[in-house]
Amino acid sequence: MKSIYKKIEDTMVKNRYASYIHPPYELESKLVQCIQQLDLETASYILNKINSLERAQLSNQPLTSLKYSIVGSCAIFTRAAIEGGLDTETAFILSDYYINLIDETPNVHALQELEYSMLTDFINVLKRYKQYFYNPLINRVIEYIKKNIENPLSLQEISTFAKVHPNYLSAAFKKEVGKTLSEYISEVKIGAIKLYLNNTDLSVTEISHIFNFNHITYFSRFFKKHIGLTPMEYRKQVLTATV
Structure with a gap:
């Protein structure tokens, strides 16, 4: 069995040969900041930039691969919302809801739209529940x-x-x-x-x-x-x- 290090190296070579590199961490960091700042317009713009890049191949089945990728987005949105002040219970409830929707979505176009709906809902829920009662x-x-x-x-x-x-x-x-x-x-x-x-x-x-x-x-x-x-x-x- 190949070591995990060998698998990483092999995949890295394969991705570069296919002109695919994971989205820059800088973009993901900016997206997280926009969610925490409740800036839906800029967050959507950055998500567009990320999605303009080729997605990782996470499965031999294109639909399944896209689902895995958007579940990854859900994890990023969830963590950003929690760090932005949303309580963990609400964040995980929303995360579970969207993971189930992702699993049930039957085609690529609907999945792509779902990712933006998910971004919008995370920001709106954070905006609603991020209340500052104290100084x-x-x-x-x-x-x-x-x-x-x-x-x-x-x-x-x-x-x-x-x-x-x-x-x-x-x-x-x-x-x-x-x-x-x-x-x-x-x-x-x-x-x-x-x-x-x-x-x-x-x-x-x-x-x-x-x-x-x-x-x-x-x-x-x-x-x-x-x-x-x-x-x-x-x-x-x-x-x-x-x-």
């Missing part, structure tokens, strides 16, 4: 927490990021949000853990590692303290409810 400092802190929720977060780390004294941040956060910084971090972490339990086949141990718990026992205690169920009990309850 700029607290909004920045909340965005930082959501982006780094898998990692242990301390008041000192967050205050360093926000460039304010820890005591000031602690008091300002409680006044604006109505809960302590620690309470809010736990709330966001629980929401993120639920997404993994609901939408992946990862084991509870694997999920505990993603969230940097030293031991699965601590992970289970943390989850049960806030939900009233262990992660396994919660997952079983969700699965039973969907049957």
